[in-house]
Amino acid sequence: MTTQNIPTSKAPAKAVPDSITPVPTRWVGPLRISGNAATDETHVPLATYESPLWPSVARGARISRLIDGGIRATLVDERMTRSILLEATDAQAAHVAARALDDRLEELRVLTRTTSRFAELLAVRHEIVGPLLYIRCEFATGDASGHNMATLAADALLTHLLAHIPNVSYGSISANYCTDKKATAVNGILGRGKNVTAEILIPRQTVADRLRTTAAKIAHLNVTKNLVGTLLAGGIRSANAHYANMLLAFYLATGQDAANIVEGSQGITYADDRDGDLYFSCTLPNLIVGTVGNGKGLPAVEDALARLGCRAERPIGDNARRLAALAAATVLCGELSLMAAQTNPGELMHAHTRLERLNGAPHGH
Template identity: 65%
Template structure:
């Protein structure tokens, strides 16, 4: 069998910022590495970063965190599946004893379920320390399945993943329940600063957010999503920090909200599916380790704190790019003019 040599696929990378970040997780000004072929993104995020430094900062709040794996089990009929489920939901402590055998950091915190005919879909939800947790939760689920089948012989195995997780797919369940870190970033920008640095007004940004992000996404059939380009910032941040880049699929689900408050602009980005980790697969590359260290996400802290810090930085970065693009699109021709100038 032929083995293929592992080579590198270089992607242009540049540090952008500093971004002024405040909130419960961190209060710092720091530059953020972004790896992308869409080089105007650096300038767009950079404009948002400069604005943040002229305000009190971007407040970032980690609302919740959980990584999911949905297992699929089968019974002879619906009553048998329901009976097993009613018992299982009362045995979280027993299940966590099994989970503890798979990892020092994984902990089962909740379950959600769907019964379809004779099929039982169990959405197992774990905390995973500083890892994003894909492999950790799959390993935990792999250990749980034999225990469940022993305790409930009316059930049989169907799949380690039943798509109710949902991994790397845009689904309503992720937007509702969250997958990864649920993070909100917020900023308040004075009218004068909007006009001077963003070349727009608070009213124009609010109006465009309603008509483009909310109504436009709705008529397009968007799923739990109302934003302009979360995926751009997420991909660049994920590649620079060694994340599983395919997770931008669920990560790009999220809502932009904007208001005029006493003449100023309140602008926020909600990201319920931000999947990042500071340890684990993909983190061993030299440039990734350097980037994570520069972001202060390789420090000796309590388990989970480095990953929460990384998520907060990522959410602030998303806000910078989202704000800049929406501001640009309030002005005819500005977006294309910038791309022509920077790419050609």
Template identity: 55%
Template structure:
């Protein structure tokens, strides 16, 4: 991101801020080994129907036994880009590096006590080497931490293999804030699955639709619609909406909704009449320490979420990722249910945005419950 500065004095311009309406929805009922609680969730958005809609999903979570959440992978990545004299030389470098994991680990740990090597991967194009570093970063989202580690690794690589030449600290094989296939395959951020079993009666009563209608819409909209649109590793209705609202409320890097929104909804009929509903988000990138977390509203929201506790490093960020996935499920479930009924989606937007019948003046501390 470019930083505005005064060309004459070479100093940054005066800082200002913007205000985004924020409401607290929930509680969202979450079940699991890492988070087992009912959690109120702040959402910052200009799209007013998101609050009551996501809150409807939260209500379903409480009446259906909770949302089960699981973190399957946890890492942050950066790919450095180097140039060699030939592909044959790069083949030698890669083979040699496969025996030097301990040296790579020592090199990156000189940059932080909270970073650890998890894995690395490579791609070669001609005489170019793309080296993708995968690390764990504790409670930080890890953008700067992994870049600092990659910078140290670059210096070590250039010293260890003198025929290599520097091209870039980031070779776009990371992949940071861009649509890709590699992030979902190899991992970037926290890979979280959230799932819930919804009895038929609750589906009809709370969502005003049937399990069959939601499964049918998911197939025809999320799966087939995303396919004909050329979607890359994505089959969902609006993951990005919920991610952005929660990221803004908790001081995250909002641009990470690009890779974060690449995820899947999966639905099934259970026992011929109940609804299994899940969301899979391979790239949730969140932190509870670092840039932006010093802001007062961010600190208060993290405390409300239980993500500001004095606990094992990494636990707060993992809790936030789980809450994020569960909230995405609430929003996704409610929107898909609404779209099974002709006119419901548009009526909601007219009522809450144009008519402003209920939420006329959002207040940063307002809580919605039902």
């Protein structure tokens, strides 16, 4: 066997200058929202290369303004998680360690408060696999999405547990039972981020005039496409048409960690024909958003959060709750519009072709 000598340069590598990748951003709406986290009308920013998304969300927003109360967004729960791993000699030792952990919850809560002014330990859950003890720590994190805050607190808790619980050793500061940026069942069951349901009741005539369809058609498509189709595909706690489209666009425009759309898009669309009127809801149990922290100091992000009303003087956490409600309402607008379009043969492709030509995007093959 021969080898090839590849010349290498001894000159120092040139530093690659930082650059900003432009993502087209438009404000659509306004959408009308009510509920326990936001009640008003506001435009929302969407940063995307998929130009048909703007008019699609705008159609849903127009419908929201025709409804008394618009889209009702209910924030059900909120918590950020980080899982840590301890290793014992066997399952019995891991079980003893778990019992000891449960007995120390109050001191762990006190310790958590020393790591941040805003961190609060809400709960600790654990699973044992052989000699492995997986510990899922759940925190309140104020107006931050809380990734770093939760990790900092979890690191302090891990150090404390190793010092005070015998017969265990360090496994990992992050053990994938969180679960961060991966499609799993545990987040939907136990919660990660903001759990929000956005819902709307649309009169029969508005469904016909504005969506060119019927409540019965949308409800039927939701079963056959979102529920049965997703089941056949092996979806994990998810039954929706395209939550990820709206979430990514909203996350990029508001300075969020875009990778969190992986768990964020694991939501469920529910549609019901109520004597011709359409009840339509989008439940998003894993909305991970914040109004402070990494990315929020960029001028465009600061402007977006201010225009969204998420820079106001409010109790700690309320700005992030408002942002989550607006994200869920935005998802509903786009989901409703797409589902309506897909009840009509040819409408979706016609709209994409026309709008992409209008915006100068390449099309065709």
